[in-house]
Amino acid sequence: GNFALMGVDIPALIREFGKRDVIHFVHFRNVQDLSGVLPSTHFVETFHDEGMIDMYDAMQAYYDIGFRGPIRPDHVPTMAGDSNDHPGYSTIGAQFAFGYMRGLMTGVAKNGRKA
16 A cells, blocks of 8 residues: 555566565555645555555466465454444454455456466
8 A cells, every 4th residue: 555655556566576575474455545646645545445556456466476475454444333442453344354355366366277
């Protein structure tokens, strides 16, 4: 998310870092720029399917580099019915995020088998 706010192509950056074998842990998140100009420091964190990053392309890049390390959602919005005791780490929001990520992983892996 932070790199996207700098105007970086996220899948290309994942592939570049993957070549150097420097990705050890992934905080998977999406953001939306509120300023209209990149680089930006005025943004909100969004659900994975609502931000400015194509998360399918990002997941595809992790698949392409053979990433097999830990990956988890990071800073999810609080959903209705959930407490905001730990902002950014809503239980219901995290469940949505894990399901979305699992769906991306499944789709990418199935597409990879067809190639």
